[in-house]
Amino acid sequence: MPPFDVPEGDPFGPHNLPYGVFSPAGADGPAGPAGPGAGRRVGVRLGDRVLDAGAAARALGSPYASLLARPSLNPLLAAGRTTWSDVRRALTAWLTVPSHRETIEPFFHPLSSVALHLPFEVADYVDFYSSEHHARNVGRIFRPDAADSLTPNWKHLPIGYHGRAGTVVVSGTDVVRPSGQRKGPADPAPVFGPSVRLDIEAEVGFVVGAPSRPGTPVPLADFREHVFGLCLLNDWSARDIQAWEYVPLGPFLGKSFATSVSAWITPLEALDEARTAPPARTHPLLPYLDDSAPGTEPGGYDLRIGVEINGHAVSGPPFSAMYWTAAQQLAHLTVNGASLRTGDLYASGTVSGPDPDQRGSLLELTWNGRDPLELPDGKRTFLEDGDVVTLSAWAPGAGGTRVGLGEVTGRVVAR
Known part of the structure; x- marks a missing residue:
């Protein structure tokens, strides 16, 4: 012992x-x-x-x-x-x-x-969109007739949006069902009310420690000088509100009502054995994002994530499948001279794998509601009031050990 x-x-x-x-x-x-x-x-x-x-x-x-x-x-x-x-x-x-x-x-x-x-005071919050499997699934759902399910820029830069730091909450905090405008394809005009397509996004968050100076980009090699550790993160999403508002400027009220994070921040040093190479790149990268140089340390992490709804396992997304790494996300976030502050939080975007049971959102798991999940307590397309979502994860450690990440839970409550 x-x-x-x-x-x-x-x-x-x-x-x-x-x-x-x-x-x-x-x-x-x-x-x-x-x-x-x-x-x-x-x-x-x-x-x-x-x-x-x-x-x-x-x-x-x-x-x-x-x-x-x-x-x-x-x-x-x-x-x-x-x-x-x-x-x-x-x-x-x-x-x-x-x-x-x-x-x-x-x-x-x-x-x-x-x-x-909440273990730290969140300065800024940025969310990325870095899983190719997730991005392709979303493209196939919403652009089924497009020649390519990815947008033209996707393989050239980590796409992201600036979120709302003030609504980042610790695991265990109830999530109030958001209200907003929504408009279905056949509706003559938008209506206002509670979201009827409330979703989850299984993600990993990275916590910035050391700040940087305005005007000074953070190169790939300096990732570990600025990022203290990581945590699990659930970026709750109101898909109906999001669908109506996101053109042309992207997510706003459909995302800003709540983002849940673990109460535990795992130091990067605890995950050294879990570092792994990201998937092979299919497009040449500009120098500030190119992590293929000899001697470059692997930028991916082998994290095994589990998603449960009301205690029932629904998905097992593999973080090792993420196309863009946390170091590339940080480099892109700062390449225009934007500075880092202590307590900045940036998230990976939804983690999804190649298999149907590795999808990190209900949007994908149910194919936008077409294929309901069969759970012991009933079918689900999107979340119902009272549903409890739990994210958990582990990573391989030295000598066959496992490194646990603190879980993230949240219960949906009616407004």
Whole structure:
């Protein structure tokens, strides 16, 4: 048995150590009597327990105590790659060297007893569209007579849109069914009301730590200098609102009502064994996006995602199939001189694979409602009130281990 009683094979063992923000049992909640944020502190997950990282750091006389004794991850994110690595090494030692056990044991909390909060203050939010399988499915659904299911620019740049940072919410937050304008092909005029085609998008989010200067693009090679880690993300989508509004400027109200993220941010260093080459490129890339140079590190990640509705598995999208990598997305996001801020979040876009049971949205899984899903609790084309969607994932780690990613859940409620 490893130190601190983590079962062999636990995906949240000392090889993982994701960061979050929590309130212990009995502390004030998000808006308790002591004010918003009272009682919150940085936590590190180990198995089914959470370590109060700031309290442990103080008890051990760590120079990182001030970074870890905060109600948000933002100060740690802003500290940069060298500090991230140093803190991770220190945490690994605290949690694996038996002589530290007596000192830090009092600072563990059962995961089931704590409240988990949004782990960082989101500065900006950008969502990409980087799965070729997803993009081709969408093209076939909406442009069935087109010569090519992809738009002409798709193989030349990572397409994206700028979302709304203020509606990024932590896993477990209810999602209120959005209202807006919608107009079916046969309708004479648009109507207003709750969305009747509420969907999910299984995605991976990347969290920016170190900022960049305005006017200075971030090259592919600097990805790990700026990105702290990743998380699972559900980009909820009202397809009927989106279909009516998106021409010519793209998603707006059909996306901006809620984006759910995991309460746990997995450091990139925990996923070194999961790095993999992306799919073969079919078109030459401009130099700032070209990741084929000799010596270039693989830019993809082998993440195995699971999608459940009301506890029933409906899909298993493979992140390794994503055409555009997170490094390319970051390079494109900044190539015009746009700067990064600590807490920026950018998402991969819907993750879909080549097989029907690997599609990351109900739009694809039901082919825009034509082929309903047969679930034990009834058929689904799009989400109904009361439905609970859960995203989970794991990645291969060193020595046959698995690295777990914190799950994302959300329940749809009526307005």
